Amino acid sequence: MPNENGVLLNDVNLLKSLFFDLMMNETDTKSIHHLYRELINIIKQATCANIVRLYLYDKWKDCYFLEEATTPIDKQSQSYSLSNEYLNKLKKKNTVNSIVLPTDCLTGMKNIETSYIILLKKRGTPQEEFGFIYLDFSPGGSYFKRNDFLEKIGVEAAKLVDVWMRYFAAINEESRYKQLYRVTAKFHSSMDMDEVLAEVIQTLQEVYPTFDYVLLLSHDTTTEQGLPIRDLQYGFDSANSAAAQAYLTGTIQFEDSLTDRKSVLYAPMKGRQGIYGVLQVTAPNTLVFPKKEVGFIELLANTAGSALENAQLYQQSRNLISDLQLINKTTHRLNMNLRLTDTINFMTEQIRTLFDAEEIGFLFFRENDQYKVLTGSSDYFFTDDAKKLLNYINDRVKQEKDAIFIGDLSVDENIMEKVFRSLMVVPMIQSDLLVGAVYVLNKEAYHFSFDKFKLLQSLIHHTTLAFTNSMLREKLEKMVITDHLTKLYNRKYLDEKIQQAMNTDAQGVFLLLDIDNFKSINDTYGHKVGDDVIVQVANIIKRNIRSQDIAARWGGEELAVYLPRADLQTGIMVAERLVRKVEMDTNPKTTISCGAAVWNQDNKASANKLFNRADEALYKAKQTGKNKVIIDQIEI
Incomplete structure (x- = not known):
């Protein structure tokens, strides 16, 4: 041939x-x-x-x-x-x-x-x-x-x-490992997680162009769209149990399907500190995954895991630096002798921006096992709907003295919260004393990440002293301007407020009240009961005036009320109500006499002259039968 x-x-x-x-x-x-x-x-x-x-x-x-x-x-x-x-x-x-x-x-x-x-x-x-x-x-x-x-x-x-x-x-083996060396160098030169994951996919596509790939990442890993990435479902009872087992055990898992003629490999992406996801590689038209390829894919997955870990640690360090700067800035701002309201307003804005919070509440724990929602908290915390949640969580905070992180409130039968799902609560502890708590809520389940929870803990921990100082400062200020017995304002504070009102307002009413026959009460029941009667009258006054009105102890058994911007008819109505309520609600039964003086721009004089006019009216009320109201020597 x-x-x-x-x-x-x-x-x-x-x-x-x-x-x-x-x-x-x-x-x-x-x-x-x-x-x-x-x-x-x-x-x-x-x-x-x-x-x-x-x-x-x-x-x-x-x-x-x-x-x-x-x-x-x-x-x-x-x-x-x-x-x-x-x-x-x-x-x-x-x-x-x-x-x-x-x-x-x-x-x-x-x-x-x-x-x-x-x-x-x-x-x-x-x-x-x-x-x-x-x-x-x-x-x-x-x-x-x-x-x-x-x-x-x-x-x-x-x-x-x-x-x-x-x-x-x-x-081919040499070429593949050259690619692995190249991709490893690329991994360790980049601290961007998206770049690392994109490089993993590109390398696999070059080495195994007929395979299919999916990156199954844990929920706390955030990436941009465009890559074949899915959330990893945890638990052996999940839809993809082999992937979950690879993630939880750290060993490669296989799934071979004779019906679909494909073999699937699940390689955990491991770093030194943990496992960051699972690389899913599908070989179509294959009955059993080729063993000689397993080692390369495993090495690539582990290299990717190390790179992801480095990128995460780098990002965490950047976040930590940013968090520390934020905490330092916030603490510095709060230590500028801000009033409590200003402190809460500033913290509310910071928390809403940092944590995408929908409702923020600041609670102060009192000695009688009760709590007070501080002004500046979201309106929700002042509603009846919030009471059951607050009572339940407050009990846990007081018992555990630790922060609380709940991803879905709806699953807790003790709470039965229907509107809000995500909750973070951080106690404010100063010198081992629980002084309050900060609540952060969102309607979306699992809205807050664990890193955000840790940041909130650190933020509240470093700012609790500033909160405490603001509360103590206001408490001290209130003590300075408050009568110890009645908890009404003292006369000095009342004088200052009336003088300020005369400089800014158009009119106002001053009421001077005196407990009738007070000496007889002391002689009959003793001074302790006499003090209790003064307190009863003071509490009646507080319950029957507006929030902007100022009640004070004038001296002895004499009390005073200033009604800013009130006219004559309003003054008469308030004075008569107080006289009537005292007679009805005191025990032993007590009455008061009231002298009232009105000022406006036409007859504006000094605060002392206003006091003298009210005092003269009170004297006339006492002389003409008591238990009545007199306005500027005019009997009502």
Whole structure:
């Protein structure tokens, strides 16, 4: 059989020489398929076959797949494959490497009666088949029955193909690890989590272009859109239990599906301090995930996990620096001797901005196991709906003296909260004493991250002293301007407020009240009861005036009320109500007399003159029967 140069190729030694030349001259090619093509062309010339095709065994799919052919390969021919199971049946019926294919072996092949296959076996004991060469001859050809020659072709071709496969596998392995080195360098040069994750996906797409990939990340990992990323569902009872098991155990998990003909690998992305997600790799048309690829994917996943950890630690350090700067700034601002209202307003704005809070409450715990919602808190905390939540959480705070973080309030049957779902509560503790608590609420479940919870704890911890100082400062200020017995304002404070009102307002009413027959009360019941009567009258006054009105202890059994911007008729109405209520609600029954003075821009005089006019009216009320109201010497 001459070749195109007139040389006979049925000489085995000559054929080996051609194979050797092919190996020596072509190994620098970039494509192994080019070498396969050259090989089957030589075999075609040596055997005078019409068609020569090379099939190689794919361990992933447990089948022999067409690699190269001497004739153009159409889409239908590309799908021809020979199962390993069927090939084993053929081998049992034949003792030589050259086997005549039966008609039902490869569906669609022509000239079945003149078709042969040459098994390709690896060297060693036992010999393992890794492919075969299919030959199709014209009927009546001279060489297709030379089984000994075909068998020798198989032996030499197998050596050559095995060398190429190992050579290119080494090149591919080197290339993959170069990529891994490159991506590792890229990982450690970037502190951006999105860049790290994008690089993982890009590397996998380059190495395994036919695979599918998904990054399953824990809920506390935030990334931009555009990457194949899903939230990881925890728990072995989740929809994807293999992914959950890989995350929780830190070991690679597999899922093989004969029905869907795919194999899925779940590789945990591990760092030194924890596991940050799971890399899901799906090999389609594969019964079992190839073991030789597991090590590379595992190494890539671990490298990605370390990079994610570094990026997270870097971001956490930046956040920590930012948090410390915020805490320092806030503490500095609150230590500027702000009033309590200003302190709460400032903190409310900070918390609303930092935590995207919908409702913010500041509570002060009193000695009688009660609490007070401080002015400046959200309106919600002053409603009846909030009381059940506050009472329940306050009890926990007082018992545990620790912060509380609830992702979904609706699951707690003791609370039965229907509007708000996310809750953070941080106690304010000063010198081991629980002084109050800060509440932060949002209607969305799991709205606050654990990092935000820790930041709120740190913020409240560092600002509690400023809160306490503001509350103590106001308490001290109130003590200075408050009568100790009645808890009404003292006379000095009242004088100052009236003088200020005369400088800014258009009018006002001053009431001076005196407890009738007070000496008789002391003589009859004792001074302790006398003091209690003064307190009773003071409490009645507080309950029956407006919030902007100022009640004070004038001296002894005399009390005073100033009604800012009130007219004469308002003054008369308030004075008469006080006289009537005192007579009704005191025990022992007591009455008061009241003198009133009104001022406006037409008769404005000094505060002292206003006091004198009211005092004269009170004297007249006492002289004319008591238990009555007199306005500027005019009896009402």
